[in-house]
Amino acid sequence: SLSETFSLYDCLDYYGDELEDGYLLQKEEKQIFTRASHICFCSRSLLDKKASINSSIRGKALVVPMGCSVSLFKSKKRDSTSSSISQPRIGFIGHINYRLDFNLLHELTTLQNKWSFIFVGPLYNEKKEDYLYNVMHRVRNLKRQNNVYFLGRKQKNMLASLINTFDVCIIPYNTIFKSALYCSPMKAYEYLAGGKPIVSTELFSMSELDHRVVRIAKSARGFSKAIQWF
Numbered sequence: 001s002l003s004e005t006f007s008l009y010d011c012l013d014y015y016g017d018e019l020e021d022g023y024l025l026q027k028e029e030k031q032i033f034t035r036a037s038h039i040c041f042c043s044r045s046l047l048d049k050k051a052s053i054n055s056s057i058r059g060k061a062l063v064v065p066m067g068c069s070v071s072l073f074k075s076k077k078r079d080s081t082s083s084s085i086s087q088p089r090i091g092f093i094g095h096i097n098y099r100l101d102f103n104l105l106h107e108l109t110t111l112q113n114k115w116s117f118i119f120v121g122p123l124y125n126e127k128k129e130d131y132l133y134n135v136m137h138r139v140r141n142l143k144r145q146n147n148v149y150f151l152g153r154k155q156k157n158m159l160a161s162l163i164n165t166f167d168v169c170i171i172p173y174n175t176i177f178k179s180a181l182y183c184s185p186m187k188a189y190e191y192l193a194g195g196k197p198i199v200s201t202e203l204f205s206m207s208e209l210d211h212r213v214v215r216i217a218k219s220a221r222g223f224s225k226a227i228q229w230f
Contacts, residue, residue: 045204
């Protein structure tokens with residue numbers, strides 16, 4: 001539309017069928033794939049998935065891994081609120097929405113009721129998603145447990161001090177959702193920049209990382225074992 005001679009499309013997410021507008025976004029994206037000069041993908045798995053549907057994109061596709069502001073997350077400051085919560089502290093930073101595996105989290109927090117589980121990030125109460133996936137109900141159930149803490153939205157420059165208080169960081173995404181399965185979470189690189197180990201569900205992008213700092217688990221007991229491994 002701008003009569004450009006060169007255009008670059010940065011493909012960060014898989015617009016899954018679970019989203020209300022997912023089908024329309026996929027349709028629009030297919031048009032962009034046709035027009036773009038080059039297309040960047042944040043992970044090899046996302047490129048492979050998109051290319052299986054649109055084979056013509058391989059000739060102009062690049063894989064550019066996610067990154068983060070490493071210097072920001074090297075801060076040694078420690079958040080006073082989360083520091084006062086008993087250890088071990090298992091932390092998550094990000095949007096609290098339907099992509100979290102709430103069944104896994106409920107079982108894990110019940111199984112390890114002596115551990116503290118800290119969630120930092122805004123609660124996204126999208127009506128359609130909440131109706132389909134009972135997000136608010138599931139969050140309320142987690143909040144009832146004495147070892148679960150929701151600290152709400154924090155400024156970006158405060159995240160390092162929160163991560164510094166965690167013993168292990170988690171990415172408990174529900175892999176039944178394609179938007180989760182094919183994502184490359186920036187939080188993973190922020191955790192690692194802060195020097196923290198990670199336990200994640202079986203996301204393709206996380207499975208590609210070094211198992212000495214990122215462990216993959218499929219169940220609450222698997223998460224418990226992986227966290228204790230660190």
